[in-house]
Amino acid sequence: MAFETYVPQRGRSAGKSTIRVLKNGNFSISAAAYQKWFDKANYVELLFDARARKVGLKPRNKPTRASYKLRESPQGGDRRYVSGAQFLESCGVRLRKARSFDAKWNDRQKLVEFSLK
Numbered sequence: 001m002a003f004e005t006y007v008p009q010r011g012r013s014a015g016k017s018t019i020r021v022l023k024n025g026n027f028s029i030s031a032a033a034y035q036k037w038f039d040k041a042n043y044v045e046l047l048f049d050a051r052a053r054k055v056g057l058k059p060r061n062k063p064t065r066a067s068y069k070l071r072e073s074p075q076g077g078d079r080r081y082v083s084g085a086q087f088l089e090s091c092g093v094r095l096r097k098a099r100s101f102d103a104k105w106n107d108r109q110k111l112v113e114f115s116l117k
Helices: 031-038 085-090
Strands: 018-021 027-029 043-049 054-060 067-069 080-082 099-102 104-106 111-115
Touching: 018 031, 027 031, 031 111, 099 111
Parallel strands: none
Antiparallel strands: 018 027, 018 099, 027 080, 043 054, 043 067, 054 111, 104 111
16 A cells, blocks of 8 residues: 555635635636636636626636736636726625635536625
8 A cells, every 4th residue: 555645725715616706806716616617718708797696707718808817826726816806896896805605607608607695
């Protein structure tokens, strides 16, 4: 029997497909969500369903007029960030503190979504 090294998962959402909205309005996409749904995409479009209070992130491989650049985490790994302060403000969304949201894939619209409720 051979020994195997355990590599701990870091942070509360380690291994979970979550989107964390930081106090400054940035979106932090967990490594699990990025690996599962973004397939190495470098851009994302931000969408909002006002009635359902849902945010959508549509992965894009090439920039579009509506896309934002996904920035790599300074710590390395597959976590990605996108600036969302103006987007949230235009949707009338105000968060007093950082919050994590469970995300899921919307196959019909080909985007990652999460509810602000």
